[in-house]
Amino acid sequence: MGAEKCDGYSKRVLVTGGAGFIASHMIISLVEAHPDYFIINLDKLDYCASLKNLEPISNRPNYKFLQGDICDSDFIKHLFETENIDIVLHFAAQTHVDLSFRHSYKFAYVNTYGTCILLNAAYGAGVEKFVYISTDEVYGGSLDKEFDETSPKRPTNPYASSKAAAESFVLSFWERYKFPVVITRCSNVYGPHQYPEKVIPKFISLLQHNRKCCIHGTGHQTRNFLYATDVVEALLTILKTGKLGEIYNVGTSFEISISQLARELIELIKDTTTDTETKEWVEYVNDRPINDLRYPMKSEKIHSLGWRPQVHWKDGIRRTIEWYKNNFHNWKDSKQALEPFLCDS
Template sequence: MDFVQTVLVTGGAGFIGSHFVCSLVDRHPNWHIINLDNLDYCSNLKSLEAVEDRANYTFIRGDICNPRLVNHIFTTENINIVFHFAAQTHVETSFIWPSRYHLANVEGTRVLIKAAYQARVQKFVYISTDEVYGESLDKKFDETSPRRPNNPYSVSKAAAECLVFSYWEKHMFPVIITRSNNVYGPRQYLEKVIPKFVSLLQLNKKCTIQGTSPQSRHFLFVDDAIEAFHTILVKGVVGEIYNIGTDFEIPIIELARELITLVRRTPRSELDDWLEFVPDRPAVDLRYPVNCEKLQRLGWKPAVSWTEGIRRTVKWYKANPDFWPNINLEDIPINYDPKTSKHRGPVP
């Protein structure tokens, strides 16, 4: 079959990447969608069962840090577009092994963009994070705000951004960078706060609240994030950065209470009985508000309300308790103890 376009998605067996791969395969049957993923602990091929037998889909198991493999893919496939999702993303673990994050997020990006540049790819979209801005207690960050990352994960993403953008500045290589709020929804790995709290509650365990600072986060439903990437694919201007986010914001402690209500049906007077306060990690940003007017001018805006999105998410986790088999929630770091430089439980 002759394909009109070939799109390489890295990290396409991860949470957001798998949703995007499935949407590309469905929407563009005459495009070849190649998914490159090393199947790390937070990847799951079950996320791709809906498209695994489709004629326009190919899965390649491999590491973006492997230049022989990456160069082979670009020299044997006529790749037109790259969406680079692959990354180490768990903030707590980044304090323990920052070198692992530098390797995957910076060196992996260097290998990938070098190969893409040599292959004269038409568009290279790098998926970054709002955490590169650092925290703000009042002002919303726009795309011109300075980067002030405060943890090894966000430092590695900021460094990779600089690397990607250098190809635009030096070579006019057509890159686009996106920075999104926290994305949530079905199939997300259990280390992230919403699926972890839901899973703990399903096991009759308490939600673990880090520290006593009033942390809050903006949460964007995964379907809205996917629509943002499709908008950028079609209308995004090369050499630009786009924030992807929502005005909905909720304190983490209120998030826990809402999930307790949804999962356990607990009376409001007993909600706090399901909270457990644990030590904070060394550096915590209280909030990351972003201005998304630039992307909205391209025609995108969130369509799924928090009420609908969290209802659909909890419903999915209740219906799929075995999607992540053999996972011990105690194995996922819930805090980093600055006094002992140790974490609770082994790192996955």
């Protein structure tokens, strides 16, 4: 028999990839702020996941962890048959662009096929809301034009392509069945809990281990960075007031080049005062096969729901630096994440 609603919880929420970066922040917020919700964390525990991210709430009565693979159709079908899930927040994905160039099949399998498995099971179980967390990278790059939710998708790397394909499946369930889906497209996210293969935790960790920041290509490419808890607040807003069948850009006006990012982190961590001192902590490496220069997005649609980012860059980056001082070893193979990307010949 499935789980009963008489367990006292008003909603049962499945969060996929919950031992990962953004999803772990989401779970902590839901468990703490909504004791009337029962939160199920489904995670395969791949290399970039860590249950240490969930230690603050691991013993809460309204939280449960299940280890499992979104690509295992029998397991997922049984999960939805037995857990009486009301809401799905689908974060689980392969996300590292560098790796996607070498393992495009794996990214398509996990990100696209895995999403299809979840969609079919959630639809069959009559889930009341399915939120798919996507990325600004589905738009491709732009030097001047800002993307809104109607802009065409022109992904330029295997990771973004797999997310764009998954989005198409998600929207097809809305078009065909009016299955209640919502898609979010976020700017780059930073903060505690992020595996140090991504640029901010990687640079921080390299510097904290007395190694140089390795910059792809020229370092002129820019990124918009949102602090993790701001993304959580955006998703909570969408859960409450977001319109079904819609896409929401979750962006920020804060934009910084990768070379300037390295400079600021070096000044904060190494306390450098001159350009010469700062440059000693930078190393340039071969660029990716494709590296979009910018991902400018318009976010007025979610602004109309009342959300705007609250964490200032200077506050967020200092919190992040402080966290990595004591938590770099939360992942068993974190040291290998610090090696530079080497383009195949």
